[in-house]
Amino acid sequence: MTGLRERKKQQTHDALSEAAIALFLERGFDEVSVADIAAAADVSKPTLFKYFATKQDLVMHRIADHRHEAARLVEASSEPPVETLAAHFRAGLDERQPTTGLNDHPQMLAYHNLVFSTSALATRLREFMDDDERALAVVLGGGLDAELLAAQLLSTQRILAYRNWLAISGGQSASKRYSAALDEANAAFARIRPLG
Amino acid sequence: MTGLRERKKQQTHDALSEAAIALFLERGFDEVSVADIAAAADVSKPTLFKYFATKQDLVMHRIADHRHEAARLVEASSEPPVETLAAHFRAGLDERQPTTGLNDHPQMLAYHNLVFSTSALATRLREFMDDDERALAVVLGGGLDAELLAAQLLSTQRILAYRNWLAISGGQSASKRYSAALDEANAAFARIRPLG
DNA sequence: TCAAAAGATTAACTCGGTCAATCTTTTGCC
DNA sequence: GGCAAAAGATTGACCGAGTTAATCTTTTGA
Numbered sequence: 001m002t003g004l005r006e007r008k009k010q011q012t013h014d015a016l017s018e019a020a021i022a023l024f025l026e027r028g029f030d031e032v033s034v035a036d037i038a039a040a041a042d043v044s045k046p047t048l049f050k051y052f053a054t055k056q057d058l059v060m061h062r063i064a065d066h067r068h069e070a071a072r073l074v075e076a077s078s079e080p081p082v083e084t085l086a087a088h089f090r091a092g093l094d095e096r097q098p099t100t101g102l103n104d105h106p107q108m109l110a111y112h113n114l115v116f117s118t119s120a121l122a123t124r125l126r127e128f129m130d131d132d133e134r135a136l137a138v139v140l141g142g143g144l145d146a147e148l149l150a151a152q153l154l155s156t157q158r159i160l161a162y163r164n165w166l167a168i169s170g171g172q173s174a175s176k177r178y179s180a181a182l183d184e185a186n187a188a189f190a191r192i193r194p195l196g
Numbered sequence: 197m198t199g200l201r202e203r204k205k206q207q208t209h210d211a212l213s214e215a216a217i218a219l220f221l222e223r224g225f226d227e228v229s230v231a232d233i234a235a236a237a238d239v240s241k242p243t244l245f246k247y248f249a250t251k252q253d254l255v256m257h258r259i260a261d262h263r264h265e266a267a268r269l270v271e272a273s274s275e276p277p278v279e280t281l282a283a284h285f286r287a288g289l290d291e292r293q294p295t296t297g298l299n300d301h302p303q304m305l306a307y308h309n310l311v312f313s314t315s316a317l318a319t320r321l322r323e324f325m326d327d328d329e330r331a332l333a334v335v336l337g338g339g340l341d342a343e344l345l346a347a348q349l350l351s352t353q354r355i356l357a358y359r360n361w362l363a364i365s366g367g368q369s370a371s372k373r374y375s376a377a378l379d380e381a382n383a384a385f386a387r388i389r390p391l392g
Numbered sequence: 393t394c395a396a397a398a399g400a401t402t403a404a405c406t407c408g409g410t411c412a413a414t415c416t417t418t419t420g421c422c
Numbered sequence: 423g424g425c426a427a428a429a430g431a432t433t434g435a436c437c438g439a440g441t442t443a444a445t446c447t448t449t450t451g452a
């Protein structure tokens with residue numbers, strides 16, 4: 001039984017998120033108050049904060065879906081961690097997945113632009129990545145080497161994705177960038193010395 | 197001429213920082229309001245914010261002195277970057293420098309404990325490190341390899357320092373930890389593949 | 393000694409986030 | 423189908439961080 005209540009909750013959730021992102025893209029994150037958003041979605045401010053813990057989460061919850069992804073992938077795979085994540089990143093490039101930065105859909109571009117150029121959001125993104133790093137280190141077995149490797153793997157993904165976003169953001173198409181992106185990914189992952 | 201004005205500014209600055217840290221250590225960062233601190237230092241709230249841009253900075257300005265240190269060291273040295281930073285870290289261990297985590301003075305321990313266990317402060321620390329990373333990447337010549345190396349170097353320092361702090365925080369003396377700290381530093385820096 | 397500049401103060405304000413009390417809606421049960 | 427209880431939303435007041443503008447005091451340099 002998919003309760004009516006559930007559906008209304010989902011609706012309110014989506015209405016808030018969509019209203020928020022629309023307003024943020026239009027006026028900028030810092031120039032929109034949570035009161036504006038609550039009003040746009042026809043709910044009260046306390047209600048808004050029942051759905052999203054912080055103003056930032058109105059934007060970041062989309063990315064939050066990928067939390068601990070690296071740890072999950074490594075845990076689920078029988079291949080060595082570096083290979084697993086390198087292969088996954090390459091596949092992401094192929095599929096133009098937003099997490100690789102290689103996506104030139106105008107909405108995605110605008111969304112990423114919002115995140116990267118708003119310091120409160122960039123900071124929150126970094127908090128997510130720190131979390132991912134801790135989770136990955138655990139899956140890698142813990143200890144100094146695991147922590148170092150986890151940090152290096154996630155730094156690598158972050159830097160590759162950011163460089164791709166920069167290129168796309170500079171006007172290059174995803175297809176045009178693809179070849180360089182793949183080269184960079186191969187070079188970057190090749191620099192990583194595996195565990196053991 | 198060291199103006200009277202300058203001296204008073206310095207006094208107010210120190211009074212604020214000391215009052216703040218004392219109160220934070222006593223009651224916890226989130227349980228002290230900036231109004232409390234301003235009152236303790238006998239100034240008004242707007243005056244406090246002329247000296248420190250944020251509540252966090254009342255704590256973090258001490259660490260902020262070391263900003264861009266890695267970039268400065270590498271720029272000033274004629275040795276290869278990895279050697280330079282590894283040597284500097286080892287020297288820091290010898291001297292029990294707080295940045296290495298290997299310092300068991302009760303005040304230092306309490307201070308680090310405050311920073312690491314207060315999420316607002318840990319977040320601000322991470323912002324500093326991101327800044328350091330960008331600066332280091334520039335000094336390393338920019339480009340993919342420089343960015344990857346900068347990230348790896350600073351991750352390495354962060355992880356080593358945190359592990360040392362954990363050990364000290366768990367009751368071990370700095371002297372007792374020293375040998376393991378040195379071994380870990382050597383192992384960690386040895387994992388790093390230099391540029392070129 | 394005095395004019396000008398620097399700095400501090402007060403008071404009021406914005407905004408993010410929380411809380412407590414009240415009211416509405418949904419749901420599960422008879 | 424109707425109803426009690428629980429879940430959720432609303433309102434309004436509140437807190438704390440940080441800002442702003444107007445006023446006042448102090449330092450400075452001529």
